[in-house]
Amino acid sequence: MLTVLKPVFALGGLGMLTAMVHKAGAGELKATLLTALPLLPWVVLLEMGRQTCDATATRLSYGARAGQVPLGVLVRAxxxxxxxxxxxxxxxxxxxxxKATLLTPYTGGASATAAAATSQAASLGAGGLISFPCAVASYLMTGWSAFTVGMLVHGFVLLLASLGMRAGLRAKRLGAWMQRRCAKWGAHAEVFQASVCAGGLCPWRPMLAFLVSRVLQVMQYAVLAHAVGIDATVVQALFTQGLYLVALAMGSLVPGQVGVTDGMFSLAAGAMGTSAAKAMSIALLAHAVQAVFVLVGALTPLVWRARKVTVAQVVPPPVPVPVCH
Known part of the structure; x- marks a missing residue:
């Protein structure tokens, strides 16, 4: 169903973006973007740091099996x-x-799936944690506005989702249910739960890696704000980050959140003390940097071929089975 609706959401996002560009003024947008271009390499450099943090979080999510994943394979994934x-x-x-699919030959399907679930929960938790300072920044700028409330709700929802996801995956009833349904899947469930139980209810190590990634993203928005001529304070950068996170949640079905983030930034232009064109330029420049990494990622399977490896070739080290509490 999502595959069918994806073009619809994409076209809807592009339609919103076109309408907002027309409203903000194409001339002012063009001038602002051209002025900001010289600072984009710094944003790209920060994005490389974010990618390093995200890859580190993925590696940490494998726990005792992290050593089985070659560094080059992890970077490619x-x-x-x-x-x-x-x-x-x-x-x-x-x-x-x-990433779990690409790393399965090195750790086995159950361990890779467990690591993917752990990484997802850690990402949600980090997004929730960074939302609270963003909400404080929003309060300082706008008071108890819809932006402030949205960021607070976003933070609590993501933290609860992270902990709820981990608790559900660690539940003994899950493995027992899979054992009853299918003996083969039950064996995988035992390895899966051993992996998710190894890191405790809150996966702090990968979560901290993702949190550093979010801090680097705050720095990216500070550079982008400065590039378009907005006062780049810490409060402003945190507020901008909060806008992005809320827009990300609202536009999760829109590819690249094109049109959604731009609309959110345009709505917040008054709170940011700038014009809609300059506020939108921040989102458009972020899309441009995003497009660079999308292109690199899309070309990676074509220019960087993975060595053929089967699970049978990988001999996993013995891993103690933790008990979920």
């Missing part, structure tokens, strides 16, 4: 996963599934 994350509906989930 991260680049491909980034492209999937940007363009697929429910991008983060799709990206983690893609």
């Amino acid at each position: 991260q680049l491909i996963g980034t492209a999937v994350s940007s363009m697929a509906p429910a991008g983060r989930t799709a990206a983690e599934a893609t």
Whole structure:
């Protein structure tokens, strides 16, 4: 169903973007974007740091089996996963599934799936944690506005989703149900739950890696704000980050959130003390950087071929089976 609706959401996003460009003024947008271009390499450099943090979070999610994943294979999976994350509906989930598929030959399907689930929960938790300072920044700028409330709700929802997801995956009833349904899947469930139980209810290590990634993203928005001529304070950068996170949640089914983030930034132009054209330029420049990494990720499978490896060739080290509490 999502595959069928994807073009509809994409066209809807492009339609929104076109209407907002017309409303903000194409001339002012063009002048602002051209002025900002010299600072884009710094944003790209920060994005490379974010990709490193995200890859580190993925590696940490494998726990005791992290050593089985070669560094080059992990980097390749991260680049491909980034492209999937940007363009697929429910991008983060799709990206983690893609990385799990690419890393399965090295760790086995159950361990890779467990790591993907852990990474997803850690990403949600990090997004929730960074939302609270963003909400404080929004309160300082706008008071108890819809932006502030939205960021607070976003933070609590993501934290609860992260903990709820981990608790559900660690539940003993899941493995027992899979054992009853199918003996083969039951064996995989035992390995799966051993993996998700190893890191505790809250996967702090991968979550901290994702949190550093979000901090780098705040820095990206500070650079972009400065590039378009907006006062780049810490409060302003956190507020902008919060806008992006809320827009990301609202437009999760729109590829690249094109039109959604731009609309959110345009609505917040008054709170940011700038014009709609300058506020939109931040989102448009972020899309441009995103497009660079989408292109790199899309080309990666064509120019960087993976060595053929089967699960049978990988001998996993013995991993103790933790008990979920």
